[in-house]
Amino acid sequence: MSAEQATGSSELAREREHVALLYARLDELRERTAAQLDAVRRQEVTGTHQNRSERDAFATLHTDRLAQLWAVENGLCFGRLDRAEGDRLYVGRLGLSDDQQDQLQVDWRTPAAQAFYRATAAHPEGVVRRRHISTRGRVVTGVDDEVLDLDALSEADKETLNGEAALLAALAARRTGRMGDIVATIQAEQDRIIRDELDGILVVQGGPGTGKTAVALHRAAYLLYTYRDRLARRGVLVIGPNPAFLRYIEQVLPSLGETDVLLTSAAGLFPGVEATAEDEPEVARLKGDLRMVDVVAAAVRDRQRLPRGGRLELSVDGDDVVLDRQVVDRARQRARRSRRPHNLARRTFVREVVAALSTQIVAKRGAHLLDDEDLAEIRAELRTDPDVREALDGLWPHLTPQRLLAELYADRGALSRACRDVLTAEETALLARPSGSPWTVGDVALLDEAAELLGSDADPDEEEALRREQERRERAYAEEVLGVLGLDGYVSAEQLASRYAAAPDYLTTAERAAGDREWAFGHVVVDEAQELSPMAWRLVMRRCPTKSMTLVGDVAQTAALAGARSWQEVLEPHAGTRWRQAELTVNYRTPAEVMELANRVLAGLAPGVEPARAVRESGEPPVVVAVPAGALAERVAVAAAEEQALVGEGKVAVLAPASLLPAVRAAVAAAVPDAVVEGGPKALDAPVAVLSVRESKGLEFDSVVVVEPAGLVAGSARGTSDLYVALTRTTRRLTVVHAEPLPDALR
Ligand SMILES: Nc1ncnc2c1ncn2[C@@H]1O[C@H](COP(=O)(O)OP(=O)(O)OP(=O)(O)O)[C@@H](O)[C@H]1O
Numbered sequence: 192m193s194a195e196q197a198t199g200s201s202e203l204a205r206e207r208e209h210v211a212l213l214y215a216r217l218d219e220l221r222e223r224t225a226a227q228l229d230a231v232r233r234q235e236v237t238g239t240h241q242n243r244s245e246r247d248a249f250a251t252l253h254t255d256r257l258a259q260l261w262a263v264e265n266g267l268c269f270g271r272l273d274r275a276e277g278d279r280l281y282v283g284r285l286g287l288s289d290d291q292q293d294q295l296q297v298d299w300r301t302p303a304a305q306a307f308y309r310a311t312a313a314h315p316e317g318v319v320r321r322r323h324i325s326t327r328g329r330v331v332t333g334v335d336d337e338v339l340d341l342d343a344l345s346e347a348d349k350e351t352l353n354g355e356a357a358l359l360a361a362l363a364a365r366r367t368g369r370m371g372d373i374v375a376t377i378q379a380e381q382d383r384i385i386r387d388e389l390d391g392i393l394v395v396q397g398g399p400g401t402g403k404t405a406v407a408l409h410r411a412a413y414l415l416y417t418y419r420d421r422l423a424r425r426g427v428l429v430i431g432p433n434p435a436f437l438r439y440i441e442q443v444l445p446s447l448g449e450t451d452v453l454l455t456s457a458a459g460l461f462p463g464v465e466a467t468a469e470d471e472p473e474v475a476r477l478k479g480d481l482r483m484v485d486v487v488a489a490a491v492r493d494r495q496r497l498p499r500g501g502r503l504e505l506s507v508d509g510d511d512v513v514l515d516r517q518v519v520d521r522a523r524q525r526a527r528r529s530r531r532p533h534n535l536a537r538r539t540f541v542r543e544v545v546a547a548l549s550t551q552i553v554a555k556r557g558a559h560l561l562d563d564e565d566l567a568e569i570r571a572e573l574r575t576d577p578d579v580r581e582a583l584d585g586l587w588p589h590l591t592p593q594r595l596l597a598e599l600y601a602d603r604g605a606l607s608r609a610c611r612d613v614l615t616a617e618e619t620a621l622l623a624r625p626s627g628s629p630w631t632v633g634d635v636a637l638l639d640e641a642a643e644l645l646g647s648d649a650d651p652d653e654e655e656a657l658r659r660e661q662e663r664r665e666r667a668y669a670e671e672v673l674g675v676l677g678l679d680g681y682v683s684a685e686q687l688a689s690r691y692a693a694a695p696d697y698l699t700t701a702e703r704a705a706g707d708r709e710w711a712f713g714h715v716v717v718d719e720a721q722e723l724s725p726m727a728w729r730l731v732m733r734r735c736p737t738k739s740m741t742l743v744g745d746v747a748q749t750a751a752l753a754g755a756r757s758w759q760e761v762l763e764p765h766a767g768t769r770w771r772q773a774e775l776t777v778n779y780r781t782p783a784e785v786m787e788l789a790n791r792v793l794a795g796l797a798p799g800v801e802p803a804r805a806v807r808e809s810g811e812p813p814v815v816v817a818v819p820a821g822a823l824a825e826r827v828a829v830a831a832a833e834e835q836a837l838v839g840e841g842k843v844a845v846l847a848p849a850s851l852l853p854a855v856r857a858a859v860a861a862a863v864p865d866a867v868v869e870g871g872p873k874a875l876d877a878p879v880a881v882l883s884v885r886e887s888k889g890l891e892f893d894s895v896v897v898v899e900p901a902g903l904v905a906g907s908a909r910g911t912s913d914l915y916v917a918l919t920r921t922t923r924r925l926t927v928v929h930a931e932p933l934p935d936a937l938r
Contacts, residue, residue, distance in 0.1 A: 398803030399919035400780025425713030478633030479724020479753030532646025724753035782809035828862035841893030848902035
């Protein structure tokens with residue numbers, strides 16, 4: 192054994208000892224928290240409502256803490272800083288101290304840990320040595336040192352250096368189909384974004400593989416840690432491009448110890464609707480166009496009608512009454528003038544119509560024979576009369592956003608009235624579809640727009656009845672409690688009841704936020720933000736009135752026709768110039784050999800955009816295979832099988848243009864028995880997956896087979912972006928199979 196190896200192994204032994212101490216402490220805290228939770232749970236469930244709510248709040252607290260303690264099992268400690276003052280600071284997934292309050296390690300999000308990510312030899316920030324500690328399970332497997340200040344190192348310390356960069360080791364790892372966290376190897380330009388201030392809109396622009404997704408998720412964890420008071424109650428919303436992508440990233444935040452985050456795709460942003468379908472690209476573009484604001488508003492007004500034929504004749508309890516155009520028109524004007532949303536303004540409309548009808552009845556029955564009570568009774572009768580209700584529903588129906596939109600799409604007449612002066616006849620025709628069609632992603636923003644104009648979902652009459660019933664029950668319960676406690680006279684039943692009504696419920700913040708369209712999040716993170724349409728941006732802005740947001744994306748990768756071409760264009764209507772932009776410039780995913788090819792596509796696509804610098808080479812240049820047209824799908828299947836054999840436990844993706852997908856899927860399914868040939872979350876776990884480029888957004892694989900680049904380019908108006916996205920999904924190997932001539936950039 193050389194002297195160097197000897198010091199290396201004694202350093203290893205020293206870190207093993209410290210890490211064992213950390214795990215022992217972790218186990219102790221887990222046991223203690225579990226015991227506390229157990230004790231809370233065993234408490235008697237009887238007692239006052241306040242006691243019960245306190246008990247539940249403690250139970251939630253301990254459960255969250257326990258979840259956090261379990262989430263940090265892997266890689267609990269990953270670094271050490273030796274500082275110029277002579278002390279040592281261990282950095283890990285959460286802060287730990289012993290019973291004497293001596294710090295054993297600090298959380299990676301604390302200000303003290305910042306130097307672990309930012310210190311360089313030029314700016315050492317008081318750090319002499321940075322040590323990366325690698326572990327497998329609970330065992331330390333290696334230490335890797337960077338010396339930032341050689342002068343400050345003692346002779347003995349100089350001899351304890353270990354080589355090999357932790358970052359490159361992390362990047363060379365096989366892909367598992369799930370994103371991992373990068374706490375141990377966050378780079379300085381990423382750290383600056385992660386720790387940027389909470390307020391305002393931060394746009395993170397970066398090429399493929401620059402860590403935008405990783406940075407966005409770590410920023411969410413950092414913000415929740417640093418601004419806990421402000422964010423824990425309101426929660427953080429993370430929006431990703433599709434369900435497969437959400438599956439891909441869902442473990443990152445819990446592994447960082449954060450649970451109060453709602454992850455959703457654009458399809459899930461309207462509570463109660465799961466948009467399962469996709470529109471044709473042209474339809475999606477139209478639904479994302481800001482002109483739809485006027486279309487939805489016109490559709491709502493179109494449901495506020497005058498009687499067909501000028502009058503409606505009704506019979507109320509034997510009395511004939513007439514609802515004519517003039518009466519309805521006056522009621523409609525008053526209701527519209529209230530400037531309240533449609534469903535709330537309906538109250539005014541109903542009141543006006545009922546007043547007019549009751550005047551007719553009073554005149555018939557003889558005004559001098561009726562007192563106020565009779566009048567109130569007539570009005571109540573009118574409100575509940577089935578004929579009157581039907582007439583009111585025809586003239587000013589109570590509407591949910593779903594009903595408004597579904598009925599609009601299915602009714603050519605209503606559609607052309609709503610789109611008149613706004614859309615062309617061809618555009619209007621694009622929106623038509625049969626009733627009962629599934630909701631599409633493009634509908635979500637329109638539903639939200641409609642919800643704003645319609646107001647509260649519940650029928651106001653029903654809502655009022657429900658509210659009264661709940662109040663009655665709360666009062667009855669409060670009276671009972673007062674009786675049992677013998678508190679009569681000290682507290683009134685009303686006071687007690689209002690206490691109950693204000694008591695919080697015990698869902699997590701994320702659970703409560705998920706079901707509430709009007710929930711205002713404390714911070715919103717949007718990944719692949721370039722894909723959102725102008726209509727979708729209106730929805731997103733409504734979810735965060737304080738406009739504290741992190742938007743990450745790449746305008747060179749935009750696939751949606753309604754998506755962004757520039758950040759200024761997207762944000763102008765919502766924030767003017769009040770937003771800031773940061774750039775990520777290093778590609779951690781795609782090897783230099785592949786980027787050389789992809790950057791030629793980028794140059795034609797976005798001439799001004801500086802390509803990201805690939806951080807490593809794989810030593811494996813891309814392979815281009817030309818085949819006769821008839822043999823394309825079979826050759827792709829052969830390539831997929833070969834790649835599967837080559838990457839072993841890793842992941843292979845075949846990315847094909849939509850027009851070729853059916854043939855490629857059939858061929859690959861026949862040649863590779865355990866391939867998954869449809870998109871969606873299942874594809875992540877498959878050794879070989881066949882996907883459209885859209886389905887592969889944001890994901891990465893050890894080996895990628897790109898099928899027919901010319902077909903990808905011709906496949907949509909943003910086809911060149913699709914090709915660029917496809918070429919940049921690989922972490923190691925790239926094969927291009929084509930029958931048509933290659934696009935110029937790839938020749
Ligand atoms: N500092 C880092 N340490 C280790 N791995 C990193 C680091 N930064 C990024 N990576 C890895 O690089 C890969 C690409 O990151 P990510 O998916 O976040 O990039 P992206 O910018 O969102 O890419 P795209 O726009 O192509 O979807 C991931 O595997 C990620 O874990």
